[in-house]
Amino acid sequence: MAVKMSISQNLPNLAIGYSLARLFKLLGAGLLATLLCGALAFSWHYGKDIATIQIALSYFGIVFFGLATCKTLWTLISAGEPVLFITRVGIRDTRIADDTISWRSVRDISIFRYRSQRIVVLQVDPLLAERFEGGFLKRVLSLLNKPIGADGVLVTGGLTMDGETLFETCKQYWTAGRLAYSGRAAAEPEPVH
Numbered sequence: 001m002a003v004k005m006s007i008s009q010n011l012p013n014l015a016i017g018y019s020l021a022r023l024f025k026l027l028g029a030g031l032l033a034t035l036l037c038g039a040l041a042f043s044w045h046y047g048k049d050i051a052t053i054q055i056a057l058s059y060f061g062i063v064f065f066g067l068a069t070c071k072t073l074w075t076l077i078s079a080g081e082p083v084l085f086i087t088r089v090g091i092r093d094t095r096i097a098d099d100t101i102s103w104r105s106v107r108d109i110s111i112f113r114y115r116s117q118r119i120v121v122l123q124v125d126p127l128l129a130e131r132f133e134g135g136f137l138k139r140v141l142s143l144l145n146k147p148i149g150a151d152g153v154l155v156t157g158g159l160t161m162d163g164e165t166l167f168e169t170c171k172q173y174w175t176a177g178r179l180a181y182s183g184r185a186a187a188e189p190e191p192v193h
Helices: 020-041 052-077 126-132 136-148 163-182
Strands: 014-016 084-086 090-093 106-114 117-124 153-155
Touching (some): 084 163, 106 163
Antiparallel strands (some): 014 084, 084 090
């Protein structure tokens, strides 16, 4: 007697961490931008005709890029742990929240393209979406992302899995999770003769 297995029973649980190569590139870029702003702000250059607004922007750049570099350094130090978990039940991104988003709650999955970056966008039930809005800064960024088409829970990159592969993986798990929930078993593959 053949046992029918759903697609979801064949999918392993995935734990995805940060890409160390990408983090080192970000750290280098952040350090370079901070040093460049510092050189302009503290007049370490040879030009004397720099405007006050340029100096003010340079001080702002020191703070902005300095904080971003510190955040990247902290992420690099703690990068040994996985941050994204994809299972048959749902998806959990510890960078957003500690809760798992059930595949039943996901209405649609799309990919948002910005230059070379690919971001997976999860359209979740409105009541659940409120739990993943985060703090004030994340809410502001969410409002800014809506007009350009990135409306939903964003699963950003910087991981060991690129955006396209992450999107295809999420689609596969989402489909399997919804099939398992609906109680329909997937068709058995035909034997090869």
